[in-house]
Amino acid sequence: MTASFDPSWRRQKSAAFDLSANSTARGTMRVNLWGQPTQIYANANFSIYSAQTCNARCRFCVEELRPASRGRALEQQRSVEADDERYFAALDASLAALRPLAPTISITGGEPSKDPRLPRILEHAARFPSKRRSLTTNASGLLDHRAGARIIDHVVAGGVEHLNISRAHPSHERNASLMVFRDGLSVAQLREVVTIARAGDCRVRLSCVLIEGAVDSLAKIVEYLDFAASLGVDNVIFRQLMHIDRDTVADNFVVRFSERKRAQLEPLLDQISESPEFAFQRQIVGYYYYVEVWRWQGIDVVFEEADLAQLERSKASMPGVVHELIFHPNARLAATWQPWDGELGPP
Ligand code: SF4
16 A cells, blocks of 8 residues: 655655654563663664675775774774684574574675675575675675575575665776776676576565766656566666765775765655655655655566765664674674674674
8 A cells, every 4th residue: 555645754755763652663672681771773674784895996885984984984893703713603693692682684885795695695694583684795706606506596495585786877887997997797688687586586686876967857767667677577676865964074095976966766756656666655754864655567666875975873763772783794793884883792
């Protein structure tokens, strides 16, 4: 059933977040984490943050932007548990402790498709209850062979229901230039990946950032959707470049690019509301993000914007509540994307 549209949420965005009134779960859950009773948002996501360094260098990279927004460089916070047995014991312990929550599990990076540990990560994640499993990738390693199969076969066998592929432009060359990326799949290879995924009940979503001079208008959005349809993809997300926290930000190339090249989502949404080609589905108000879902010619079209300053404000307004769970490359579980903040375990 299509929800009714609340125009005030589009204007206020995540500032309208109210955990008990409009969040997707409407509440928290008390989970015992290694003897520590912990209040966790009931729809919290568990992210497995791959230790594999990314082979692209997007000027809009969120992995770089998150620590920069809090005044640190990514390299400063990067530490990796090199011992496989210690890494997987900690991953199992974290997933076991979160069993009552059965969180959605997202594998992300860095670049998970190039991570030698990925087949084993998928295997371990599949052993625990989860509302949904997803993997976010630039796709470059999906046709590589590892542990006796192609990575995409491991992804399907691991029960991944959503495969998010980052792609900034339909053109291979424009995409390579925007993502500063030599290893990207060709369009034919991408189509092959989509076919294999679909045959295994894994839904592919293309993820595109809204950048001035690239995909920055309704016409360009429709062009991108045509490209997605030609690949057999029925789910696309367009993201506004994230806002940073101006009080704490450490300037770097990603911050400068985001501030200069951010195409504004709100006016585009206003145009989409006027377009008879798009049908409204629903809105999601998150603790630092705002989402609208529309439908265009059989494709679910998702629009998202996020604000890292709002993230800090939301956290401060709900002390003690864990909103998300990140299993870091150092094999520690934390409540933030910074391994130095909000560490939860394992002991
Ligand atoms: S593909 Fe993702 S992780 Fe890699 S540089 Fe681009 S945004 Fe960052």
